[in-house]
Amino acid sequence: MRDAKELLETIHIDVEELTESLRFEYQHSTNFAMNPNAFSRTNDTGEWLMSCCPNHAESTASFGISKDPPYHCNCFFCGYLGTVDKIIEIGLGLDDGEGIKLLLSTFVIEENRAPIDIEAIIANGREPLRIPNLDEAILESFRNSRDSDTWTHDVAMAYLLRERGLSLNTISTYEIGVDTVNNCIVFPQRTRTGDLRFLQKRRVGSNYSGAKFINDGSPIKKDILFGLHHINKLRSSPHRIRKVRIVESPIDAMSNYQVGIAAVALNGRILFRNQLQALQLAGIESVDLMLDNDKAGREGQKEALYWLDKAGFIVNEVVYPNPLCKDSNDLLRAGLLDKCPIVSANLLRGLSY
Numbered sequence: 001m002r003d004a005k006e007l008l009e010t011i012h013i014d015v016e017e018l019t020e021s022l023r024f025e026y027q028h029s030t031n032f033a034m035n036p037n038a039f040s041r042t043n044d045t046g047e048w049l050m051s052c053c054p055n056h057a058e059s060t061a062s063f064g065i066s067k068d069p070p071y072h073c074n075c076f077f078c079g080y081l082g083t084v085d086k087i088i089e090i091g092l093g094l095d096d097g098e099g100i101k102l103l104l105s106t107f108v109i110e111e112n113r114a115p116i117d118i119e120a121i122i123a124n125g126r127e128p129l130r131i132p133n134l135d136e137a138i139l140e141s142f143r144n145s146r147d148s149d150t151w152t153h154d155v156a157m158a159y160l161l162r163e164r165g166l167s168l169n170t171i172s173t174y175e176i177g178v179d180t181v182n183n184c185i186v187f188p189q190r191t192r193t194g195d196l197r198f199l200q201k202r203r204v205g206s207n208y209s210g211a212k213f214i215n216d217g218s219p220i221k222k223d224i225l226f227g228l229h230h231i232n233k234l235r236s237s238p239h240r241i242r243k244v245r246i247v248e249s250p251i252d253a254m255s256n257y258q259v260g261i262a263a264v265a266l267n268g269r270i271l272f273r274n275q276l277q278a279l280q281l282a283g284i285e286s287v288d289l290m291l292d293n294d295k296a297g298r299e300g301q302k303e304a305l306y307w308l309d310k311a312g313f314i315v316n317e318v319v320y321p322n323p324l325c326k327d328s329n330d331l332l333r334a335g336l337l338d339k340c341p342i343v344s345a346n347l348l349r350g351l352s353y
Contacts, residue, residue, distance in 0.1 A: 011069065011104075012069075013071060013084070013103070015049045015065050015066075015067050015071065015084075016042070016044070016049055017270060017272070018065070018084070019039055019042055019049055019051055019065060020042075020268075020270055021222070021270075022038075022039045022054075022087075022088065022091050022092070023038070023039035023040050023051070024268065025091070025092055025215070026038050026039050026054065026091050026092070027213065028213075028214055028215045029091065029092060029093055030093060031054070031091075031093070034057060035052075035054065035056065035057045037052040037057070037058065037059055038051075038052050038053065038054035038091060039051045039052065039054060039091065040052055041059070041060070041061045042061065043061050045064070046067075047066065047067060047068070048064035048065065048066055048067065048074075049064065049065050049067060050062070050063065050064045051063055051064075051065075053075040053077065053078060053080065054087065054090055054091040055075060055078055055080050055090065056075075056077070056078050058077060062075055062076045062077035062078075063075040063076075063077075063080070064076070065084055065087070070083060071083060071084040072084075073086070073087045084099075084103065085099035085100040085103050086099055087099075088102055088103060102220065131197070131218055131220050132217075132218050133191075133195040133196055133197055133217075133218070134196040134197070134198065134199065134216070134217045135196075136196055138196075138199070139175060139177060139186075139188060139196070141177075142177025142178055142179055142186045143175070143177045145177060145178045145179065145180045146178075148180060149180035152178065152180040152183055153178045153180055155204060155205075156178040156180075156183070156184075156185050156204045157171075157178065159185070159204055160176065160185065160251075164251055164255075164329055164333070165255075165329070165332050165333045166251070166254055166255070166258060167258060170254050170257060170258045171254075173230075173254075173257065174187070174188075174227070174250070174253075174254055174257075175188050176188075176254075179201055182201065182203070182214065183203060183204050183205070184201035184202055184203050184204065184214060185201065185202045185204060186199050186200075186201050187199070187200040187201070187202065187226065187250045189217075189221065189224050189226060189267070190224070190228075190229045191223065191224065191229065191278075192223070192225070192228050192229060192232045192278045192281060192282055193229065193232065194229040194232075194233075196217075197217055197218055197220075197221065197224055198215050198216060198217025198218055198221060198224075199215065199216040199217055200213060200214075200215055200250065200267065201213065201214040201215070201216065221267065222272040222273075222274040222275065223272075223274035223275060223277070223278050224267065224275070224278075225246075225264040225265065225266065225267075225275050225278055225279070226249075226250045226253050226264060226265035226266075226267060227250075227253045227254075227257070227263060227264045227265060228264045228278060228279070228282055231244060231262055231264070231282050231283075231284070232281075232282040232283075235282055235283035240283055241262045241283070241284070242283060242284060242285045242286060243262070243284070243285065243286040243287070243288065244262045244263060244264050244279070244284055244286075244287060244288070245261050245262065245263040245264075245287075245288040245289075245290050245318065245328075246263070246264060246265075246266065246271070246287055246288070246289050246290065246291070246304070247263055247264075247265050247266070247290050247291065247327070247328050248265060248266055248267075248268060248269055248291050248292050248297065248300075248327065249265055249267070249327070249329075250265050250267070251328075251329050252265055252290075252327050252328035252329055253265040253328075255328045255329045255331075255332040255337060256328055256332075256337065258332065259332065259337050259338040260338065261337075261338065263328075264279075266291075266300075268300075269291055269292065269296050269297055269299070269300030270300060270303070271300070271303065271304040271307055271308070273307070276307060276308070276311045279313070280311070284313070285313065285314060286313060286314040286315075286316070287308055287313045287314070287315050287316070288316045288317070288318050288342055289301055289304055289305060289308070289315060289316065289317050289318065289345070290317075290318035290328060290340075291304065292326055292327045293320045293323070293325060293326050293327065294326060297327075301317070305317070305345050308345075309345065315344075315345035316342045316343060316344050316345055317342070317343045317345055318340045318341075318342055319340060319341040319342070319343055320340065321336050321339060321340055321341065322334060322336055
C-alpha cells in the first residue's frame, strides 16, 4: 500500500493552478475573515511558489509550495512543514484524508505509475471519492424568494435588469435566483450532463463583510463550465452546437446568450484540463476565446489559447471593439457584443506561449 507521501512522488501537479484554486476556495472558508490573504500575493522563486500562509495572518508571501514532488509546504515565518494534501485540508477545513482525495480527483495532471487505489490510501476504509451533487429542491426557495422578502429580491433583480442589462428571459433560462437571507444573486452551476454541483452566490451592493462570492456545494469544480449543460443537450440533435465563445463569468455567458451567441463561462480566468474534456464530450469543435480585457484576462487568454490548440480545437480570439469595455457585459450594454471582430488564433501558433 502506498501512503500519501509516496503517492505524491509519482504524480505531476501544476502548483500555480493549485494555488490559484485554493485562493478562490479559501474565500469561502470560515477562516477567511481572520486571515483573508491566504494563498494570495504569489511569487514564483523557481523552486517554490510563494503565497501568504493559511496558518496565520500576514500580508507578505512567506509560505511556499515546492514545485517538485512530493510537493512539500514550508512557511518561512511560522515554521509550518507538511505536504500539499495536508495544506488543502487546513485551508479548506477538510477531514483527515480528504485532501489527498480532492487532490487526485481535481488537480493531478498525470501519474507516472499504476492507477491509484484511493481506498487503499485512506487508512480508515472510507469509500473512494464520489462527487456529491445538490438536491434540485434547493433552487425552489431562491426562485420564490420574493414571497419572503420582496425588497431584497427586487433590489437584486434590479441589479441584473438595469445595471447589467439582462432580460427576464435570460435570467429565467439560466435559473437565476435570489438568496434574500444573505443578499446574494444565485447562479446554479451544473455539470455537463446537468447535475447541480454547486451554487455560486454573488453579494449585491458593497455594504457587506467577507467575500464577495460564496459557494454552496462541492468544492470540486474544475470540470464545470457555466452554461455547458444547455449546449450538451443538443449534441445528438440536428441543432448540435459545434462552436462556443468562452468567457470568464456567468453574467458574461448570459450576455452572449442574449445576443444569440452560444457561450460558456470558466468561473475565473484559468482553463482547466477537465473543462477541456467537458467541451470535447459536449461536441464542441471550435472556440472563440473572449476573457476579460484586463491584464489578468490577457494572461489567462494566452494560456487558454495554448491548451485549446494542443487539445485539437479550432481557436479564434474575439477582439474588443472598444478598449474601455472590460468584458462581455460591458459590450452588451454598449450595444457592441454582437459586433466584435474574430481573429483566427492560427496566426498565433508560431508564437511562444
